[in-house]
Amino acid sequence: MTPTSNNGKTGISIPAATMERLPRYLMQLFRLRRKNCDSVNSQSLGEALGLKDTQIRKDLSYFGVFGKARYGYNVEYLIKAIESILGLTSEYNLAIIGVGNLGKALANYAVQVNSNFVLKLLVDTNPEIIGTTVADLPVRSMDDLPQLLSTQEIHIGIIAVPEKAAVDVANILVEGGVRALYNFSQAELHHIEGVFIENASISYGVYKLAHHLSGSWPRKK
Amino acid sequence: MTPTSNNGKTGISIPAATMERLPRYLMQLFRLRRKNCDSVNSQSLGEALGLKDTQIRKDLSYFGVFGKARYGYNVEYLIKAIESILGLTSEYNLAIIGVGNLGKALANYAVQVNSNFVLKLLVDTNPEIIGTTVADLPVRSMDDLPQLLSTQEIHIGIIAVPEKAAVDVANILVEGGVRALYNFSQAELHHIEGVFIENASISYGVYKLAHHLSGSWPRKK
DNA sequence: CTAATTTCGTGCATTTTATCTCGAATGACG
DNA sequence: CGTCATTCGAGATAAAATGCACGAAATTAG
CATH class of the missing domain: 3.40.50.720 (NAD(P)-binding Rossmann-like Domain)
Structure with a gap:
């Protein structure tokens, strides 16, 4: 699956509140990339942003499966995915x-x-x-x-x-x-x-x- | 009743979303005051801010009774009330x-x-x-x-x-x-x-x- | 004075959002 | 290779916010 695909979730409307948080996720992922982190789990992402881990998992789940048990989310992959969701594929x-x-x-x-x-x-x-x-x-x-x-x-x-x-x-x-x-x-x-x-x-x-x-x-x- | 009183609503917790909107109400009221408007009703206030009239009435109702039927809200009075709610009584x-x-x-x-x-x-x-x-x-x-x-x-x-x-x-x-x-x-x-x-x-x-x-x-x- | 009309305040239904819970997947470790 | 610990995904549940609908108050008009 490419990060751009929606994992079969088309038709489901994404909560506005979730969309509002995506830019914050993206910014934090950029910071992690700059620190050469490969992966991040929902808990530490949540702590950095002042959100509960369940919130982050739920938000991301609307767009498909990005994470892996016992590993978390691949930073690079998640960046690509969120950029794609936000429409940052064009200038x-x-x-x-x-x-x-x-x-x-x-x-x-x-x-x-x-x-x-x-x-x-x-x-x-x-x-x-x-x-x-x-x-x-x-x-x-x-x-x-x-x-x-x-x-x-x-x-x-x-x-x-x-x-x-x-x-x-x-x-x-x-x-x-x-x-x-x-x-x-x-x-x-x-x-x-x-x-x-x-x-x-x-x-x-x-x-x-x-x-x-x-x-x-x-x-x- | 003074604008600062809570009209007996103590103990009821105010929705965070309501608190977020109060500064916007206040700003719009300042604009109306500058235009020498004495009163405003929930509908026109709502239009100016992109909100439904019921939203505004409900928000204000948490703090007590500010409006009058067939008249709306007194701009000056409502400014004082919201300033008081927001803690703008001190510097x-x-x-x-x-x-x-x-x-x-x-x-x-x-x-x-x-x-x-x-x-x-x-x-x-x-x-x-x-x-x-x-x-x-x-x-x-x-x-x-x-x-x-x-x-x-x-x-x-x-x-x-x-x-x-x-x-x-x-x-x-x-x-x-x-x-x-x-x-x-x-x-x-x-x-x-x-x-x-x-x-x-x-x-x-x-x-x-x-x-x-x-x-x-x-x-x- | 009474009727008509406007606009508020608020209980209730609906919608949206957040949180809890738990099964399943994955990798670590003996 | 089997067990254990961890972390995700998502359905169920709870909480919050919004919007509707209607009674009450107040003003205007006849």
């Missing part, structure tokens, strides 16, 4: 709109993360930023964005502009044919027909921490 | 560790978000950054961090350093008495006794989008 072109501090951080980030994501385009409105080079790419003018989108295919648009500009930027991207948006602005983007939207919600975590500190967050065991 | 001092692009972005962010969060400390290891001013604060040396933590109380430590340094930074913060960490590094931080940890996981969204684009993400209706 995705990224555009970052807004090259302030956050945009720059994301640009440098994007290069490291995974070679399946290729940063193609940086755009800003600020004349002082336009023309500078960030992550080996020139920053282009927002005015040129529609035209730039027509000359190269962008799969994922990363929105790193102030809240007020986010909706306009989203519309330009969608009109330019971008079908997936990763929104780092405070704006709430939803419900654009045929477009996948992921909201990063950077600031919410601090509220959760405030609540924890203030007293009575219901703890998980 | 929280923030330290940002790592003043690269991400740290700078977070520093400028933190100032806007909410006056309950007060940025007190910026720290980095890079001699070229140490001594510069970001968000009206001088960047201090990482070497001085333990000492700085002993002279002022920091409630929330924001980790914006490279993955390799994250665990060390976390340890220094915890030893310095910080009980809540917001981790923006790629490192997985878990299980520090008595410390609340929130992982921002900035890069995972792009994997989800890749999977969406590649085909068969199970859609929610």
Whole structure:
């Protein structure tokens, strides 16, 4: 069986919560590979990620049989399998709109993360930023964005502009044919027909921490 | 009844999923306030956030009665109530560790978000950054961090350093008495006794989008 | 004042998610 | 080669979250 096959499980719908965890599994597997680990079992994987071992086995079981009794999972094989499940078999072109501090951080980030994501385009409105080079790419003018989108295919648009500009930027991207948006602005983007939207919600975590500190967050065991 | 009271619901444990949504409600309420809206009903709040109206009513009902039939919720009152639930009745001092692009972005962010969060400390290891001013604060040396933590109380430590340094930074913060960490590094931080940890996981969204684009993400209706 | 209508709050059904349990497979070891 | 310990896979069970449906409250209109 190849890692890409689904082991006859077609038709069964995968829990969204499971899909959410796969990137975390993948990241941890990359770390293990860097440490030259050949195999990993569900228990140690769980400990590294703060999850129960049964959770990991159940998650992986949706996609077929990856593990072996008394051995665990082969790291390399599982990486290939999860990459395949996540659709990391092809490349995705990224555009970052807004090259302030956050945009720059994301640009440098994007290069490291995974070679399946290729940063193609940086755009800003600020004349002082336009023309500078960030992550080996020139920053282009927002005015040129529609035209730039027509000359190269962008799969994922990363929105790193102030809240007020986010909706306009989203519309330009969608009109330019971008079908997936990763929104780092405070704006709430939803419900654009045929477009996948992921909201990063950077600031919410601090509220959760405030609540924890203030007293009575219901703890998980 | 004051917004802070629990309307006799003490003892009932609040679903974690509900707590996760409260910051989003709060943000949307801030937007409504800025637009001088006095009231909002569960339906329009739901539309703005991509949630069902029943979800919002149920969430709020855990904390008592905030709404009125044929009127909805008073924006100002609901803001006060949620702020109280989230523990935003006192101030929280923030330290940002790592003043690269991400740290700078977070520093400028933190100032806007909410006056309950007060940025007190910026720290980095890079001699070229140490001594510069970001968000009206001088960047201090990482070497001085333990000492700085002993002279002022920091409630929330924001980790914006490279993955390799994250665990060390976390340890220094915890030893310095910080009980809540917001981790923006790629490192997985878990299980520090008595410390609340929130992982921002900035890069995972792009994997989800890749999977969406590649085909068969199970859609929610 | 009464009826009509809107919108909340909440008990209950449904769906989704997490956890438990245990048989089966695998490799280690005598 | 047989026994033992380990670790997976997956069905059964428990827990959590969501969504429905309806009674009650409140406002408006006649």
